Amino acid sequence: MLDAIVVGAGVSGLHAAWKLEKAGKEVLVLEARSRVGGRLLSVNINGSDDKLDIGATWIWPGEVRVDSLITELGLETFPQYVNGALLYDTHGGPQSVPTDSNGILSLRVKGGMTSITDSIAGRLKDGTIQLNSVVNEVRYEKDGEIKVILAGDKTFTAKNVLIAVPPALAVRHIKFSPELSENLIRIARVTPVWMGIIIKTVIVYETPFWRDAGFSGTVMSALGPLQEIHDMCGPDGKPAALFGFTAMQSPNQKAPTREEVIEQFVRLYGQPAENPIEVVIQDWSSEIYTSPQDVFRLQNYNLFGERIYEGTFLSGRLHFCSCETSGRNGHIEDALAASERAVKAVL
Ligand SMILES: Cc1cc2nc3c(=O)[nH]c(=O)nc-3n(C[C@H](O)[C@H](O)[C@H](O)COP(=O)(O)OP(=O)(O)OC[C@H]3O[C@@H](n4cnc5c(N)ncnc54)[C@H](O)[C@@H]3O)c2cc1C
Numbered sequence: 001m002l003d004a005i006v007v008g009a010g011v012s013g014l015h016a017a018w019k020l021e022k023a024g025k026e027v028l029v030l031e032a033r034s035r036v037g038g039r040l041l042s043v044n045i046n047g048s049d050d051k052l053d054i055g056a057t058w059i060w061p062g063e064v065r066v067d068s069l070i071t072e073l074g075l076e077t078f079p080q081y082v083n084g085a086l087l088y089d090t091h092g093g094p095q096s097v098p099t100d101s102n103g104i105l106s107l108r109v110k111g112g113m114t115s116i117t118d119s120i121a122g123r124l125k126d127g128t129i130q131l132n133s134v135v136n137e138v139r140y141e142k143d144g145e146i147k148v149i150l151a152g153d154k155t156f157t158a159k160n161v162l163i164a165v166p167p168a169l170a171v172r173h174i175k176f177s178p179e180l181s182e183n184l185i186r187i188a189r190v191t192p193v194w195m196g197i198i199i200k201t202v203i204v205y206e207t208p209f210w211r212d213a214g215f216s217g218t219v220m221s222a223l224g225p226l227q228e229i230h231d232m233c234g235p236d237g238k239p240a241a242l243f244g245f246t247a248m249q250s251p252n253q254k255a256p257t258r259e260e261v262i263e264q265f266v267r268l269y270g271q272p273a274e275n276p277i278e279v280v281i282q283d284w285s286s287e288i289y290t291s292p293q294d295v296f297r298l299q300n301y302n303l304f305g306e307r308i309y310e311g312t313f314l315s316g317r318l319h320f321c322s323c324e325t326s327g328r329n330g331h332i333e334d335a336l337a338a339s340e341r342a343v344k345a346v347l
Contacts, residue, residue, distance in 0.1 A: 002026045002158035004346055005148045007135045007174070010038025011332055012321050013164030014120040014129075015069070016339035021124060023347055028156060029124070030133040030148065032289045036121045039195065039290060040332075042112025045204050046278050050239045051112035052202050052232055054282035056195075056332060057243070058106035065336035070109065073119040077107040081231040084214045087268055089221035094268050096215070110235055116332075137175040138163075140314040159317065160346045164339065165289075166193040166322045167309070172292045180313055187308055192298040194323055194330025195284055196291035199246040199255055201226055202280045203265060208233050208240040209272040217242050219268060225256030226264055248285045250296050255283050304328050309338075312345050319345050 004020055006013040009031035017027045041055035058080060059066045070077060088095040109115055121129060137149040144159045163170050167188035171180070179185070208231070210217050217231030226244025233240050242265070246256055258279045265273035285291050292298075309325035312318060319342035326341060327334035 001145070002028050002156065004028075004160040004162060005030060005146075005156055005158040006162045006164055007138075007148070007170075008032075008038065008164035008322070009036040009117070009121070009129055009131075010164055010322070010335065011040055011117055011120075012323060012335035012339040013038075013162065014117055014124070015336055016162050016164060016321060016343050017124055017128060018120050019339070019343040020346060021128065023343075025346070027124075027128055028158070029129045030135050030150065030156070031129060031131050032134040034131050036129060036131070037114045037117040039284070040113040040117050041282070042114040043280060045202075045239050045241070045280075048239070050234055051114070052204070052234075052239065052241055052243075052280075053108075053113050054200050054202055054243075054280055055284075056113050057230075057232070058108060059332065060106050063331070063333040065340070066333050069116065069336065073116065075115050075119065076110040078110060078235040080106040080108055081211070081233060082216050082218065084211065084216040086216055087219040089219055089223050089264070089268060091223065094219075099216075135174055137177070138314075138318065139177045140317065143315055144317070146314065146317055160319065161314075161317065162319045162321050162339075162342045162346070164321050164342075166196070166291075166324050167191045167320055168193055168295070168298055168324075169290070169292050170320070176314070176318075178314075180318075184308055184311075184313065187303060187306055188320075190298055190300060191303040191306065191324050192301055193291050193295055194304070196295040196298070197248045197285050199248060199281060199283045199285070200243060201246065201256060201261055201282070202232060202241055202243045202278075203261060203276045204239055204241045204278040204280075205273070205276050206240065208237050210242070210269055211237065213269070213272075215269070219244070221264070223267075224264070225260050229268075248283070248296065251285075251293070255281060301328075301330075304330055305334070310341065316345070
């Protein structure tokens with residue numbers, strides 16, 4: 001019998017699986033999508049090998065777990081470009097605010113964020129990850145024997161189960177038997193999904209014309225459709241790209257169109273912004289394996305790292321470990337802290 005089944009091959013689930021395998025445990029990772037990475041998603045741009053992130057972008061100094069993971073995986077980082085003026089996109093037209101640094105000390109990962117999850121996945125034993133495996137049910141039968149049942153009824157049995165899926169999604173889509181405590185279900189149902197209401201748009205150009213004109217690429221916009229914009233070029237300025245966030249407030253809100261996005265960049269930077277090579281619009285609120293349908297109503301971010309998630313369930317055999325279950329920020333660092341906690345409980 002397996003020592004542990006991990007539900008979800010995002011950074012938390014993969015990290016947990018890797019730690020468990022290193023400790024000599026037999027592990028299976030069941031992932032609903034046809035890819036690993038979850039909210040880490042780097043895509044090839046314009047048919048080239050260059051990858052840009054349409055999920056998580058940054059890591060920050062002081063994130064000790066991410067830092068040591070990056071080192072252990074042999075990956076490299078580079079600083080977020082912040083040199084030059086910041087723009088405020090207002091009704092009166094773009095206002096330029098000269099500054100050498102916009103106060104962001106974040107770093108990016110060379111090759112994109114999925115280098116992290118691809119790299120961990122590549123270190124797991126052959127067959128540890130099973131893609132296209134949607135977990136529908138977790139059934140505790142007797143001590144040390146939990147059945148994990150997929151859509152289509154395929155069943156696996158393990159001594160422990162790690163739920164590396166946002167809690168709000170897990171309690172809506174996975175049937176737990178016997179039922180989890182009322183308190184846990186009540187809290188899990190309303191715990192937000194970090195960035196689950198965000199549309200991230202990446203726009204790629206031939207050259208980083210904003211840099212040449214003395215702009216950092218950072219924009220705060222009252223007009224939208226992108227409300228916050230940053231430079232997203234590769235380490236040596238290639239590919240030349242910017243990205244921005246749009247926070248969706250309801251399922252009825254329209255996602256920005258390619259034309260609206262280009263119009264905003266032309267308003268900000270004029271004619272050089274007219275002809276992007278590519279515009280990628282990634283709506284995380286409509287990703288069924290990230291956000292539940294009513295994700296817009298989940299607003300109480302104080303529930304991140306709620307103490308109840310430190311507990312174990314189903315007689316100590318079930319552990320929650322997505323980024324929402326540890327720390328306060330929903331960052332990769334929190335996902336790693338959560339997986340460490342779950343692994344410790346299993347071991
Ligand atoms: C647009 C955006 C920008 C972000 N920016 C940053 C940033 O700059 N820095 C930062 O630190 N963090 C950022 N984040 C947050 C970061 O991505 C998360 O902290 C991290 O990826 C969460 O990892 P996780 O493993 O906890 O969850 P996830 O990555 O969500 O993984 C959950 C996995 O479970 C799978 N799954 C779901 N349901 C099932 C099921 N029923 N059966 C089987 N599998 C299932 C999913 O497919 C997914 O692979 C951002 C997120 C987004 C979306």
